[in-house]
Amino acid sequence: EAGVAQSPRYKIIEKRQSVAFWCNPISGHATLYWYQQILGQGPKLLIQFQNNGVVDDSQLPKDRFSAERLKGVDSTLKIQPAKLEDSAVYLCASSEDRAYEQYFGPGTRLTVT
Amino acid sequence: AQSVAQPEDQVNVAEGNPLTVKCTYSVSGNPYLFWYVQYPNRGLQFLLKYITGDNLVKGSYGFEAEFNKSQTSFHLKKPSALVSDSALYFCAVRDMNSGYSTLTFGKGTMLLVSP
Numbered sequence: 001e002a003g004v005a006q007s008p009r010y011k012i013i014e015k016r017q018s019v020a021f022w023c024n025p026i027s028g029h030a031t032l033y034w035y036q037q038i039l040g041q042g043p044k045l046l047i048q049f050q051n052n053g054v055v056d057d058s059q060l061p062k063d064r065f066s067a068e069r070l071k072g073v074d075s076t077l078k079i080q081p082a083k084l085e086d087s088a089v090y091l092c093a094s095s096e097d098r099a100y101e102q103y104f105g106p107g108t109r110l111t112v113t
Numbered sequence: 114a115q116s117v118a119q120p121e122d123q124v125n126v127a128e129g130n131p132l133t134v135k136c137t138y139s140v141s142g143n144p145y146l147f148w149y150v151q152y153p154n155r156g157l158q159f160l161l162k163y164i165t166g167d168n169l170v171k172g173s174y175g176f177e178a179e180f181n182k183s184q185t186s187f188h189l190k191k192p193s194a195l196v197s198d199s200a201l202y203f204c205a206v207r208d209m210n211s212g213y214s215t216l217t218f219g220k221g222t223m224l225l226v227s228p
Contacts, residue, residue: 004156033216040220040221041220041221042117042203042205042218042219042220042221043157043203043218044218045215045216048215056215091156091157093156093157101147101159101162102159102216103159104149104156104157104158105156106154106155106156107155107156109154
């Protein structure tokens, strides 16, 4: 079974630029999550999708972050414009349903200079 | 609000010795509890979970965890540590009585196993 795929693995941008991350969850997984992991901290949920609907985006900085999950499968997370404090690893995860364990992709390491 | 505490930033153990990584939690309802491991430049890997039933949960790579409701703890254990167990370990909790409650992670504990 293929795992959660993410791209790119690494990205370096200057502040005020925009960036997008892509995630392909495990086939058949209804729930998809985006997390932000700052160095030395545990992952923090940014947004949770159930199929193609948003069920929790309470911690998403909506003035600069946006996410969508087209057709309930792939998802993209965008930051526009980026700030220095956005430097982090962005993790995508999926699960069969919200009650089940989550499976994580390798993450995208973003550096904002 | 739900929360997780991992009181140790780092745990050091010699290979072959037993290891324990501590976790305590706080939720208003009944907890779902998870342990994940993260190797350098990798995503998190699921180790084990507690939902209901037996308080001793067995997981991947010989790890186990004991759920203690009265102490609100879910410590990760392994009888005999391997050097390859060296990694960052995260405990996480969600409230099973709250519809779409999120998974809250602790800050992580670095486990270093010396040869």
